[in-house]
Amino acid sequence: MPELPEVETVRTGLSPVIEGETIIDANINRPNLRFAFPPRFCERLTGSRVIKLGRRAKYLLMTLSTDETLIAHLGMSGRFSIVTPDGPQPNTNPAHDHVVLRLSNDHCIIYNDPRRFGFMDLTPSATLNENRFLADLGPEPMGNGFSSKWLAEKFAGKTQSVKAALLDQRIIAGLGNIYVCEALYRAGIRPQTPAKEIDPSRLERLTICVRDVIGEAIKAGGSTLRDFAASDGALGYFQHRFSVYGRESEPCLRSECAGKVSRIVQSGRSSFYCPDCQH
């Protein structure tokens, strides 16, 4: 499920529990998720101290005292849970608890992922950005590298739809199906529009809308975290109202618009948009 805002929410929830702690014990319950765990995965984690929990795009980055970084991607259904020594057990199916880290503060971090589209890797921290999963990522939507100028450069000559282009992690990193739909709705751009056909002023608007949509979602995640992390240690999902995503044939939320939300399929995935206000 998780796109950038959800991963950021997981990071926010996990970091106070994990940063500064030593991994006393690491266990995996199967040899692979989407990909095989790297060689000697558990041995390389055991005894290391977690210096920092960071994020790049949809990847969690655990900087370790061993000069390696644990890279974790949640795929579609990955969750991290925090199990406190005397607290409740996470309400996930233990059959899909694939990674368990026991920390020096007696908390356990559990990675649960029914679909196993997630994956983990260990890479030298010094060459983190050369790692095969991170090397080709485009700019962070909230960072300085993302601008309408950058989009113009990347969209130039692109016959691909703007929907597909925004999902391309080399162009902008961290967006997924939901937030691309939301950003295009807010910007008033149809998802089918060929990327190269969007003029500079609309690209400027799109840039702002992407930033706003992601920024608001991160904020919403941070606020929901407080409520439910207390009762249940599972991190990764939060309730959020979307303007178009999942609202097929419901009314467009713009007060001056009488349109209904449409759903189309682009490259095998649903796109939601309002035909009356997106052109």
Next chain:
DNA sequence: AGACGTACCTGACCGC
């Protein structure tokens, strides 16, 4: 090189 389609998995949900 760029644009597609396909594969990888399980679970939830819907209609019969």
Next chain:
DNA sequence: TGCGGTCAGGTACGTC
């Protein structure tokens, strides 16, 4: 209640 079909927010890889 049970069954089959469909769908799901991810990325990598093969093919044209």
